[in-house]
Amino acid sequence: MLKKRIIPCLDIKDGRTVKGVQFQNIKDAGDPLELAKRYSDEGADELVFLDITATLEKRQTLVKLVEQMASKIRIPFTVGGGINSLADAEAVIRAGADKISLNSAAVKRPELITEIAEAFGSQCVVVAIDTKLVEDQWKVFVNAGKTETPLNTVDWAKRAFNLGAGELLLTSMNHDGSRNGFALPILKDVAATVNIPVIASGGAGTREHFAEVFEQTSVSAALAAGIFHESVVNISEVKSYLKTLNIPIR
């Protein structure tokens, strides 16, 4: 049986892991290579790296980091943040990333999803959606959550799927960093709308939150950052707990 995946996310800035709360108050959280190795040993099913380095000159640092990561890690990993073109995607994939994740760039130019899917296959295109509840409507936000768009989240998810995305990574900004649980209603709606895997992100605080998201929605994976970096819960604890509930887990 296909297993539900537990995915630690490492936000990368200038080659270091960082963590912010609701996309703000960024603080240092360690060496990405060491963390990645630790997570892989603890049973992480995949890793996600999101580069939040804003400047172009630092992009080369990311490609080097991806190369090092690919030589050390024996589980799949996704790299996102600042991938704005087919060439950006190619550089990261050639360096050894299994998937790339698109966010603002896909909103700005949706055809980019199709271009990358055609060049490297849908399986390596993750569309990351940052969403926030605004007056009872889940809206899509871009530019690291700073800019609201007119897009409705379910509509955008469907469009991304139709354009060739192989997976969606849905982060609720209302829940991110809160540690009060995942945004179940919107995750449920999005996962029921598209026929590709959906990764739940934002709000994990306890092992019970992982159980909730797998029992109450059809998401394929759940992602967390801070709670794993700070060892609030570790991955192997989450996984053994989910196994006791008969949720399919590796």
Added chain:
Amino acid sequence: MIAIIQYNAGNATSVKNTVESLGFDCEITSDQQKIRAAEKVIFPGVGAAQSAKLYLKTYGLDNCIQKLQQPVLGICLGQQLLCAHSEEGNTTGLGIFNAKVKRFPANGIVPHMGWNTITPVKETALLEGITAYDDVYFVHSYYCEPTSETVATCDYILPFSAVMQKDNFYATQFHPEKSAGIGLQILNNFLKL
């Protein structure tokens, strides 16, 4: 020396990293002489069947692979290209395995992405030490139909060939280079054949 075939559909770097970590010399190459002379050959692949096949044909790698006598391991798209035919782009494969490659039905979640269990159905040195409960990492939208060459199956929407073997040709639909310890064991089994 282990040759990893270089063509336009590659996860060759990840495979090379993993083979080297197991202590074997390897080279990513599209040089037919080197491929023929290698002790073992790995035929990886991520991408689309049709353009991959066209590339192999253009550079004469299709015939080269078909005639190899040493152990060969196809991975993912590599396995699919070793089959007779793929629905993906209506592509004629290399015909080592007498299997058809089909697309998963659209009512399920496709791609099949993540860790899934493989069930060995025949003895093979490739799966020595692997039990029926071991999970490996898959990511694919097309699958190889089970045939008499299937040595392990996997179930996702329907049963398909997770591992195939015919004579010196071995193939896995999953990515051993991305399947943590279990994947390392399978690659090590192949490298020690």
